[in-house]
Amino acid sequence: MSTATEAGQEPKRFKEDGEIVIGTHDGVFHCDEVLACFMLQQLPKYERATVRRTRDLKLLDQCDIVVDVGAVFDPAKNRFDHHQASFQETLNSLRPEVKVKREIRLSSAGLIYTYFGEEVIRKILERNSVPNPEEDLVRGVYRKLYDTLIAELDGIDNGVPMFDGEPKYTINTHLSARVSHFNPAWNEPAGDDAEDVAKRFEKAKAYVGAEFIDKVLYYATRWWPARATVEKAVKNRLEVHASGEILELDSFCPWKEHLYELETEHEIAGLPKYVIYCNRPNDWRVICVPLEPASFVCRKFLARKWRGERDDKLEKISGIEGANFCHQTGFIGGNRTREGALRMAVVSLEEKDE
Numbered sequence: 001m002s003t004a005t006e007a008g009q010e011p012k013r014f015k016e017d018g019e020i021v022i023g024t025h026d027g028v029f030h031c032d033e034v035l036a037c038f039m040l041q042q043l044p045k046y047e048r049a050t051v052r053r054t055r056d057l058k059l060l061d062q063c064d065i066v067v068d069v070g071a072v073f074d075p076a077k078n079r080f081d082h083h084q085a086s087f088q089e090t091l092n093s094l095r096p097e098v099k100v101k102r103e104i105r106l107s108s109a110g111l112i113y114t115y116f117g118e119e120v121i122r123k124i125l126e127r128n129s130v131p132n133p134e135e136d137l138v139r140g141v142y143r144k145l146y147d148t149l150i151a152e153l154d155g156i157d158n159g160v161p162m163f164d165g166e167p168k169y170t171i172n173t174h175l176s177a178r179v180s181h182f183n184p185a186w187n188e189p190a191g192d193d194a195e196d197v198a199k200r201f202e203k204a205k206a207y208v209g210a211e212f213i214d215k216v217l218y219y220a221t222r223w224w225p226a227r228a229t230v231e232k233a234v235k236n237r238l239e240v241h242a243s244g245e246i247l248e249l250d251s252f253c254p255w256k257e258h259l260y261e262l263e264t265e266h267e268i269a270g271l272p273k274y275v276i277y278c279n280r281p282n283d284w285r286v287i288c289v290p291l292e293p294a295s296f297v298c299r300k301f302l303a304r305k306w307r308g309e310r311d312d313k314l315e316k317i318s319g320i321e322g323a324n325f326c327h328q329t330g331f332i333g334g335n336r337t338r339e340g341a342l343r344m345a346v347v348s349l350e351e352k353d354e
């Protein structure tokens with residue numbers, strides 16, 4: 001088979017005149033550099049950029065920006081590798097004003113997110129019918145997306161365990177695992193075909209990008225608007241009950257993480273114990289505030305003698321009209337009316353801890 005050179009043509013140069021090139025390593029690809037490249041291509045400067053994959057340092061020096069290869073971290077030179085022993089940065093160490101929850105050593109995804117993430121989020125929102133997004137919205141989504149997605153990718157790529165000790169089960173369907181399956185299998189001949197691997201990289205990038213955009217839009221249009229609902233409940237807490245420990249939401253919304261931030265801002269951290277809201281007509285909920293968003297331990301559970309009971313029996317035991325269920329752990333209960341749900345919270349609040 002003749003090559004371009006044998007046919008009398010010049011071989012294609014690594015970088016053509018005027019071409020914008022994002023450089024990353026060749027061989028097996030991982031979720032962090034795949035997402036890093038996707039994020040860069042959401043920006044005007046790089047939206048038409050070509051991704052070139054190589055480990056040749058001379059070729060990498062020709063790139064406009066380099067991620068996940070080269071053993072250099074220098075934002076001024078657009079070099080974003082994290083593999084060198086000298087690199088120990090986290091998002092908080094590079095941008096302490098943001099104050100994310102996770103202290104994880106950054107991967108190339110985390111590095112690009114640190115420096116370009118807010119602009120990427122802004123561009124995605126503008127392209128999806130959220131014109132001129134407010135800075136508070138962009139920063140709120142930026143922080144949330146780091147803690148719920150990017151930190152995971154950073155931790156996996158850097159080999160950081162989720163916790164100490166042996167897990168009772170493993171999670172094998174996370175985004176990093178799914179991206180790994182886009183690579184040629186060990187027994188596929190395609191592994192030696194650079195052109196085929198490049199196509200697989202592009203498919204992985206599109207896959208990761210779709211999930212990234214989906215999360216940005218969810219947090220911007222579903223999660224963030226709930227903050228106003230929770231803040232209203234915090235401000236009106238004394239109108240619900242004199243203790244200030246019972247909040248009433250105008251409607252159900254993702255409230256937990258907003259509450260933890262807002263109660264700190266309003267200097268009542270740890271005070272709210274119960275949240276009530278109307279689930280649907282004649283169906284009210286009373287939910288105990290957990291110690292942490294994903295915790296099953298609550299600041300104060302519903303009354304012990306109610307737990308696991310329902311309907312007439314619960315109504316009789318509690319003496320509260322309309323009470324129709326209490327979970328066996330006591331973290332949630334129900335009543336047909338607002339007054340009944342509030343009464344369940346008040347009685348539980350007054351019960352002495354055992």
